[in-house]
Structures are given as C-alpha cells and as structure tokens.
Amino acid sequence: xxxxxxxxxxxxxxxxxxxxxxxxxxxxxxxxxxxxxxxxxxxxxxxxxxxxxxxxxxxxxxxxxxxxxxxxxxxxxxxxxxxxxxxxxxxxxxxxxxxxxxxxxxxxxxxxxxxxxxxxxxxxxxxxxxxxxxxxxxxxxxxxxxxxxxxxxxxxxxxxxxxxxxxxxxxxxxxxxxxxxxxxxxxxxxxxxxxxxxxxxxxxxxxxxxxxxxxxxxxxxxxxxxxxxxxxxxxxxxxxxxxxxxxxxxxxxxxxxxxxxxxxxxxxxxxxxxxxxxxxxxxxxxxxxxxxxxxxxxxxxxxxxxxxxxxxxxxxxxxxxxxxxxxxxxxxxxxxxxxxxxxxxxxxxxxxxxxxxxxxxxxxxxxxxxxxxxxxxxxxxxxxxxxxxxxxxxxxxxxxxx
Numbered sequence: 001x002x003x004x005x006x007x008x009x010x011x012x013x014x015x016x017x018x019x020x021x022x023x024x025x026x027x028x029x030x031x032x033x034x035x036x037x038x039x040x041x042x043x044x045x046x047x048x049x050x051x052x053x054x055x056x057x058x059x060x061x062x063x064x065x066x067x068x069x070x071x072x073x074x075x076x077x078x079x080x081x082x083x084x085x086x087x088x089x090x091x092x093x094x095x096x097x098x099x100x101x102x103x104x105x106x107x108x109x110x111x112x113x114x115x116x117x118x119x120x121x122x123x124x125x126x127x128x129x130x131x132x133x134x135x136x137x138x139x140x141x142x143x144x145x146x147x148x149x150x151x152x153x154x155x156x157x158x159x160x161x162x163x164x165x166x167x168x169x170x171x172x173x174x175x176x177x178x179x180x181x182x183x184x185x186x187x188x189x190x191x192x193x194x195x196x197x198x199x200x201x202x203x204x205x206x207x208x209x210x211x212x213x214x215x216x217x218x219x220x221x222x223x224x225x226x227x228x229x230x231x232x233x234x235x236x237x238x239x240x241x242x243x244x245x246x247x248x249x250x251x252x253x254x255x256x257x258x259x260x261x262x263x264x265x266x267x268x269x270x271x272x273x274x275x276x277x278x279x280x281x282x283x284x285x286x287x288x289x290x291x292x293x294x295x296x297x298x299x300x301x302x303x304x305x306x307x308x309x310x311x312x313x314x315x316x317x318x319x320x321x322x323x324x325x326x327x328x329x330x331x332x333x334x335x336x337x338x339x340x341x342x343x344x345x346x347x348x349x350x351x352x353x354x355x356x357x358x359x360x361x362x363x364x365x366x367x368x369x370x371x372x373x374x375x376x377x378x379x380x381x382x383x384x385x386x387x388x389x390x391x392x393x394x395x396x397x398x399x400x401x402x
Contacts, residue, residue: 025044025045025083025084025130026042026043026044026049026050026051026052026082026083026084027042027043027044027081027082027083027130028040028041028042028043028051028052028055028081028082028083029041029042029075029079029080029081029082030055030060030079030080030081030082031076031078031079031080032058032080033061033062034061035058035059035061036058036059036060036061036062036146037054037055037056037058037059037060037061037062038061038062038063038064038151039051039060039062039063039064039067040064040067040073040075040076040079041064041067041073041075041132041134042067042068042132042133042134043130043131043132043133044130044131044133045130045131047133047137047138047139047140047160048139048140048141048142049068049133049138049140049141049142050142051063051141051142051143051144051147052082052084052144053144053145053146054146055080055082056080056082059144059146060144060146060147061146061147061148061149062147062148062149062150062151063143063147063149063150063151063154064151064154065151065152065153065154065174066152066153066154066156067134067151067154068133068134068135068138068141068154068155068156068158068161069134069135069153069154069155069156069157069158070134070135070136070156070157071153071156071157134158135157135158135159136157136158136159136160137160138155138158138160138161139160139161139162139163140161140162140163140164140165141155141161141163141164141165142165143164143165143166143167143170144167145166145167145168145169145190146167146169147166147167147169147170148169148170148171148172149170149171149172149173150170150172150173150174150177151174152174152175152176152177153174153175153176153177153179154174154177155177155178155181155184156176156177156179156180157179157180157181158180158181158184159180159181159182159183160183161181161183161184162183162184162185162186163184163185163186163187163188164184164186164187164188164202165187165188165189165190166187166188166189166190166198166202167189167190167191167198168189168190168191168195168196168197168198169197169198170197170198170201170202171197171198171201172201173201173202173204173205177205177206178205178206181206182208184206184208184210185208185209185210185211186210186211186213187199187202187210187211187212187213188213188215189212189213189214189215190215190216191214191216192214192216192243192244193214193243193244193246193283193284193317194283195283196214196282196283196284197281197282197283198282199212199279199282199284200276200279200282203248203276204276207250207251207252207272207273208250209247209248209249209250209272209304209307210247210248211245211246211247211248211307211311212245212246212247212248213242213244213245214242214243214244214245215241215242215243216243242315243315243317244315244317245311245314245315246284246289246311246312247304247307247308247310247311248272248275248276249270249271249272249275249296249300249304249307249308250270250272251268251269251270251271251272251273251276252268252269252270253266253267253268253269253273254266254267255267269299270299270300271292271293271295271296271299271300274292274295275289275292275296278292286317286318286319287318287320287323290312290319290320290323290326290327291323293308293309293323293326293327293330294326296308297330302334302337303337303341305330305334306330306331306334306337306338306341307341308327309327309328309330309331310331310338310350310353312324312327313327313328313331314353328357331357332357335354335357335358335362336365338350338354339351339354339362339365339366339369340369342354342378343366343369343370343373343375343378344373346375346377346378348377348378348381351366351378351381351382352381352385354366355382355385355389363382363385363386366382367379367382367383367386370382
C-alpha cells in the first residue's frame with residue numbers, strides 16, 4: 001500500500017522539434033480590451049506557444065475568437081503589432097506598432113506610441129518569415145494567468161493540440177472552444193486544486209478524455225530541451241511538483257425521438273459527464289467525484305478506470321478510507337493494464353508508483369513487459385525495486401535478456 005502525497009517530475013510541454021525555446025520568436029497581433037489586451041493572432045517558430053503576461057504594460061486578459069484556429073479571424077480595422085525574439089516573460093527586445101498603415105491611437109490611455117514604426121511593411125516582412133500558429137501547427141499553449149476570457153472557437157480545428165496550460169482566473173468561455181481538438185489530453189492548471197475556479201468552464205467545453213494536473217506556480221519557461229522521447233518529440237527538462245491530479249473520462253450524448261411529434265429524449269453515456277459536475281463554487285468536491293467511481297466500474301474501460309484510480313491514489317487529496325479501498329481494489333485487479341500503460345508511455349515515476357501494489361509475480365510480469373518493449377531503464381529500475389523488497393519469485397533475468 002502506498003500512502004501520502006506523491007511528487008514527480010513532470011514535463012510541462014512536449015515540442016515538435018529540438019532546440020531551445022530561449023530563442024523563440026513571437027509576433028502577436030492585438031488590440032486593447034478594457035484595461036487589458038486581447039490577442040488576435042500569433043506567429044512564431046515553435047508549435048509550443050507561450051503567450052506573454054503583459055504587452056506594453058497592459059495585462060493580457062482575452063484571447064480573441066478563432067485566434068489559434070486555421071480559419072482566419074476577422075481582424076478589426078485597427079490593431080497593434082507586438083514582436084519579441086526571446087521568451088515572452090522577459091519583456092525585452094519587443095516593440096509594437098499600429099496595423100495597418102494608421103497613425104491613430106485607439107481609445108486607450110495606455111496605448112503604445114503610434115509612431116514606433118514608420119510603416120507596417122517591415123513588420124509584415126518579418127512576420128512572413130514566421131509561421132502562423134494556428135490549426136495543426138499548434139501543439140501546446142501556455143495561457144497567461146491574467147487571461148479571464150476565451151472568445152468563440154479559440155482553438156477550433158487545432159487537431160494536434162495536446163496540452164493546454166492555464167491559470168485559475170478564467171471567467172468566460174465562448175462556444176466551440178475545443179471543437180475538433182482531437183489530440184487534447186492534458187490540462188495543466190497553474191494553481192492549487194482549491195483555486196481552480198475556471199476549471200469547470202473548461203471541462204464543460206471538452207467531452208473527451210482529459211487529465212487535469214494542478215501545478216501551483218508552474219513555470220514552463222524554466223529549463224531547456226532535454227533528450228528525445230520519440231523520433232519527433234522532445235521534452236522540456238523544466239519540471240515541477242504536481243499537487244493534485246484528476247482524470248475525467250470521455251462521455252457522449254445523443255437525442256432519441258420518442259414520438260411522432262418530434263419529442264426527443266436526451267441520453268448520456270459515460271461517467272465523465274457526472275464527474276465534470278463535481279464542483280461547488282468552482283472548486284472540486286472530492287467526495288462527489290469519488291462517489292462516481294462505483295458507477296464508472298460498470299461503464300468505463302479498464303484503462304480509464306486505471307487512470308482514475310491512479311490519480312486519486314497518487315495524489316489523495318480529500319480521499320476518504322472507503323474510496324481509497326475501492327480505488328485500490330480496482331487498480332490491483334487491473335495491474336496488467338496499468339503496467340502496460342506505464343511501459344507504453346515510458347513513464348518511470350508511474351511504474352515505480354505501481355510497485356507499491358505489486359506482488360512477487362507482478363515484478364516478473366512488469367520486467368518482462370519492459371524487456372519486450374526494449375525499455376532498459378524501466379527493467380533495470382524494477383529489478384532494483386525487486387531486490388530492495390526481496391521479491392524474487394518467478395522468472396530470473398540475466399544480461400542475455402536485454
């Protein structure tokens with residue numbers, strides 16, 4: 001039995017090619033919005049997009065409609081232009097100007113100097129050397145903690161978007177926000193699980209499998225790019241501790257016509273719907289969430305059940321003894337599935353966590369799975385754990401196995 005809060009090294013983002021993001025260039029189109037900034041469109045070099053907290057001293061508070069969508073947003077007649085050739089949070093080597101050719105300032109006492117550039121042509125030429133970060137060219141997005149509003153279809157058709165990082169303060173979300181975001185699987189909330197008031201809004205807009213990680217004060221910019229995970233993926237070496245984690249399985253709904261008068265009955269399949277409703281005043285109610293698991297055992301796949309149980313046992317915030325027992329029984333009954341998940345993902349922290357639930361025979365099975373997957377690090381660490389706990393039953397391994 002493993003008890004207590006677990007911490008692990010968490011790669012915040014995965015990016016599509018090697019290289020340091022310390023040299024990232026961004027080119028942002030924006031307009032004033034109240035006392036803050038609304039970002040309209042983003043150009044850059046990397047599929048990981050880290051938006052600045054402030055532009056010209058104003059907080060970034062809104063992300064405009066279709067900002068990251070492949071569909072072109074309707075730009076206002078007058079907007080500003082911000083570019084930087086270093087990471088956004090440093091705030092250096094950045095400039096702004098008015099686009100298109102206009103010397104009229106918007107109605108904002110904090111607007112940038114309209115004469116900062118003579119013409120927009122030079123900036124258009126610079127932007128032409130960058131890619132429009134939209135649609136399938138976006139893989140991960142870091143939203144500033146100052147963002148409170150996401151307008152309609154911000155991420156529409158971002159089919160390769162797999163990670164979104166946000167602060168606690170999101171208050172308004174438009175429609176079709178994550179439509180066709182078929183790869184989105186991880187949401188990082190840069191706050192504690194008692195502060196994530198914007199989380200219910202985000203969950204309402206996404207009905208697919210989603211892992212939510214609570215990482216207070218996460219800084220995705222620290223660190224450099226480390227070794228490759230796969231042929232086309234590299235991982236940030238900037239890691240931080242997770243304070244809580246929850247898995248929300250997918251659900252789907254349909255309408256059945258139940259009479260000739262076009263009266264419909266709404267049906268919902270999947271416990272993910274009820275799990276997304278376990279909030280009070282914007283904060284997760286762990287007791288309600290855990291009560292959903294009994295019904296989840298009847299309708300969810302073994303992999304989904306493992307993911308739910310693992311997060312609650314690994315980070316047992318608000319976990320009561322009855323629920324802990326239910327999660328433990330479910331996980332131990334599906335250890336082979338959990339081991340396969342850990343080996344497939346090359347997730348060493350997860351694999352070591354599962355060792356707390358292993359019997360002697362489970363060590364042998366897990367080591368065999370690592371050997372079959374040609375994962376030497378995993379098998380070596382498992383043999384260390386096996387030796388440490390004195391569990392040597394089952395198959396013996398030697399160097400000829402590797």
